[in-house]
Amino acid sequence: MMGPRPSALYRLAQILRVLAILALVFLVLFLATVAFSAVQMGEGIAKQAGTLHHSLSAEAIGTNILVNVTFPIPNQGYYNVRGLTLVAIFINQTIQSTPLAVTTAGPTNIPGYGMGNVSLLTAFDMANPAGPFLLLNDAELQGVLFLNASYAAVVPINLKVAFNYHWGAPFANLSYSNGTPTPEPNDTIAIPVTIFFENHTPGLVMTGAIEATVTEGNGTVCTRQTFPVETHPGPVTLMETIYAPDTCSFSGDTITSVFSSPGPPPFSINLPTEPIE
C-alpha cells in the first residue's frame, strides 16, 4: 500500500529543483573543461607567437602595398573554434585622421587538437592622402585587432587587441643629387643624377622602372627619362645620367619621378618632387 500521491505542484517544484541543480552542475563542469581547454590553446598560441615574423611578406598591386601576415593558430584544447574572424585597423592620427588600412581575415574553423592558418592581408593604399608620407617615411602605426570566434559551440570569444605596428617605408630617405650639367654633342646637356632610397618594407621586392621628369620653373617639361630598378629590402643607390636639351635653363627646375612596375600585378606610385640643386 502506497502513501498519498503528492500534488502536481509539489512534483513540479521537485522537478524544477532537480533541474536547477543539474543545470548548475552541468554548467560548472562545462565551464571547467572550457577553461582548461582554453588555457591549453592559449599556451599553444603563445609558443607560436615567436614565429609570427617568419611568414611576413609584402607585394605591390595597383597603388596598394599589401602586407601579408600568415600565422598558424594551434588548438590544443578539446573544443572546436568556429568562425574565427579577424579585423585589423591601422591608424596614425598625426598622419591621417581616418584609418590607414582596414583588413579582415576568416572565417576559419579550427578543430580540437588541430591547427588553423590565418592570413591577414592588409592593403595600404598609397593613393590615400597619407600615401606620399608612408612611401617615404617609416611610421609607428597604432593597430586594433578584433578577434571573433565561437569556442566550444556556445562560448563566443571577443578579443580586442591593441598593438603597435612599425611601418617600413619602401622609399625611405629618398634623395636626389645631381652633378654639374655637362654640354654634350647634339645640343644636349648631361646631368649626372644619383637617386638613393632605402626599402624598409620587409619582404617587399619590386622590379620596375623609375621615370624621372625634369620640369622647369615655369612648368615646362624639360626632359623625361626611365631607369630600370629592382628594389630589395635595404638601401638602393641608382647612379644615372639624364640627358636634357640645352634649351633647359635649370633655374628652379625640379625632378619628379614615378616608380612603376609592369607586373603582374602592375604597380605605379608617384614619388615626391625634389628640386635640382
Next chain:
Amino acid sequence: MSGAQFSPPANPSSTARRNTPAFAPYQPPGVSGARIAGAVSLTLLYFGLVGYLPYYLEGYAAKYGLSAPIQPDFLLVAGAIVAILAGLSIATKPTRAWGPVRVMSAGFDLIYIFYLLQNPVYTATIHGFTISLTYSHILELFLIPPAIGLLAGVATSVGDILHPWERIQLQFPSTRYPAPGGGYGQAI
C-alpha cells in the same frame, strides 16, 4: 485541486492525545541543531567558492595586469549574501519559510549576475598588448540555474500555501510512527 490531504501538526490539547491512536499525529521536525550546523558549513563553503575565491583570483590576476570592472570588495559582500541566503535555504527547509527563502536566494543570484552583465569586460595589458575579453555569454548561461530555482521557489511557496504540510511531511516523514504500508505518518 489534486493531491492527498495531509494533516496539520498535532494539537497537544486535542482529545486525540488522551486516546492514544494507532498512528500519532505528524510532528514537524523543526530546525534542528544538526541542520543549523549543516547550514553554517554550507554558508562557509559557498562563501569560499562564490565570495572569497573570485576576490582572491581578481587580486591575483591584477598582479599580471588583468583588471576587472568589479571592485574586489563588492565580490566579497555579494558572495557573502549569496552564501547566507543559501545557508538560510538549507536551515529553513523543514519550515514553510523555505519557498520564500529560495525565491529570495535565486532572486538575489539573478540580480547579482545581471549586475555583473552590466560591464562584462576584463582588460589585460600583457607585453604591451591590450586584450579585452568579453564574458557576457558565459554569464548569461549562468542565469539558467537561478531562473529555474526561482520558479522552483515560487512553486514551493504556492504549494506550501495550497497544500499545507504536504511538502514537509513528504520530505521529512515521521520515523517514529510510520504509517501503514510506508505512508507518511499521517494521523488517523
